[in-house]
Amino acid sequence: MQRIPSGALALTLLALTFTACGPETGTTPEVAPPPPALATAPLFDPDTAYAFVAKQVAFGPRVPGTHAHRACGDWLVATLKGYGATVIEQTGTVTAYNGQPVPLRNIIASWQPEKKDRLLLFAHWDTRPVADHDKERPNDPIDGANDGGSGTAIWLELARHLQAQPTALGIDIFLTDVEDMGEPSGAMGGDDENSTRTWCLGSQYWVKNPHVPNYTARFGILLDMVGSVDARFPREAFSMRYAPQVVNKVWKAAAAVGHGDRFLSETRQYVGIDDHVIVNEGLGIPCIDIIAFDATTNGFPPTWHTHADNLAGIDKESLQAVGATVTQVVWAEK
Numbered sequence: 419m420q421r422i423p424s425g426a427l428a429l430t431l432l433a434l435t436f437t438a439c440g441p442e443t444g445t446t447p448e449v450a451p452p453p454p455a456l457a458t459a460p461l462f463d464p465d466t467a468y469a470f471v472a473k474q475v476a477f478g479p480r481v482p483g484t485h486a487h488r489a490c491g492d493w494l495v496a497t498l499k500g501y502g503a504t505v506i507e508q509t510g511t512v513t514a515y516n517g518q519p520v521p522l523r524n525i526i527a528s529w530q531p532e533k534k535d536r537l538l539l540f541a542h543w544d545t546r547p548v549a550d551h552d553k554e555r556p557n558d559p560i561d562g563a564n565d566g567g568s569g570t571a572i573w574l575e576l577a578r579h580l581q582a583q584p585t586a587l588g589i590d591i592f593l594t595d596v597e598d599m600g601e602p603s604g605a606m607g608g609d610d611e612n613s614t615r616t617w618c619l620g621s622q623y624w625v626k627n628p629h630v631p632n633y634t635a636r637f638g639i640l641l642d643m644v645g646s647v648d649a650r651f652p653r654e655a656f657s658m659r660y661a662p663q664v665v666n667k668v669w670k671a672a673a674a675v676g677h678g679d680r681f682l683s684e685t686r687q688y689v690g691i692d693d694h695v696i697v698n699e700g701l702g703i704p705c706i707d708i709i710a711f712d713a714t715t716n717g718f719p720p721t722w723h724t725h726a727d728n729l730a731g732i733d734k735e736s737l738q739a740v741g742a743t744v745t746q747v748v749w750a751e752k
């Protein structure tokens with residue numbers, strides 16, 4: 419528990435009130451204002467988060483339609499129910515860019531479902547069926563330890579605490595499916611609108627068919643590729659366009675919990691499309707994406723859509739930086 423004694427906080431606030439409004443007006447307080455208080459929040463455990471990545475990878479590539487995908491989905495649902503969630507599974511069929519029908523399984527886990535004021539915490543849980551950025555075995559599926567595994571693992575680790583330490587707002591953890599079956603870059607001649615629409619098929623389905631009627635949330639946080647070695651997170655351009663106030667809140671929390679070195683102040687345009695764009699445009703919920711930027715590729719981490727996206731490429735310190743940050747944000751929200 420990262421506890422600030424509430425008595426101490428109340429005394430500080432009382433002292434400030436008297437300093438500002440007391441009988442001796444005209445004097446300025448001689449002490450510097452205290453640093454922003456941390457909310458009482460559970461302790462994010464990076465070892466547990468790492469074990470959740472390893473567990474997902476052990477099923478094999480979670481390619482929609484495969485046994486590994488089904489088995490991992492069953493485990494995700496059972497685990498979330500075990501943490502006290504009400505789970506809704508949304509199944510259907512979507513069509514991939516090549517015309518192939520793909521079975522869909524979106525997983526939405528809710529805590530305090532009766533509350534109107536909610537937070538949407540999302541990540542994709544499927545893995546890409548091809549390694550199209552790899553020179554070797556490009557037609558084989560990837561492990562997706564980082565791409566798919568890492569964001570899901572961090573939300574599972576938060577979920578582990580939600581029953582014993584309830585949040586002020588209702589929580590929805592949305593594990594999106596069929597995010598990563600998009601058209602390989604260049605296949606249709608570039609990053610045009612037709613090509614971007616071939617990604618994020620699970621979230622596209624959900625915004626047209628929300629799991630509850632008139633679903634909304636105060637804001638949303640998407641995690642994508644948050645477990646790579648020494649991951650850095652610039653302010654992502656779509657997030658800044660749609661939800662700059664949420665970006666500011668999260669980046670401030672990162673600094674407050676000691677991970678300001680990972681959350682960079684610069685804004686960068688390096689994401690073509692991601693689930694947060696779909697939810698911002700489809701439901702008008704302000705959503706951001708925490709997604710690694712790599713200076714050597716000038717884009718995503720070098721393991722992106724290669725066989726090197728495996729458990730060996732997962733950095734517990736990156737999981738910790740992101741996990742502790744979003745834990746602070748979620749439990750601070752009142």
Ligand code: AHN
Binds near residue numbers: 690692
């Ligand atoms: C592009 O920007 C083309 N894709 C980002 C969506 C994605 C794929 N995230 C992980 N894999």
Ligand code: ZN
Binds near residue numbers: 546565598723
């Ligand atoms: Zn991907």
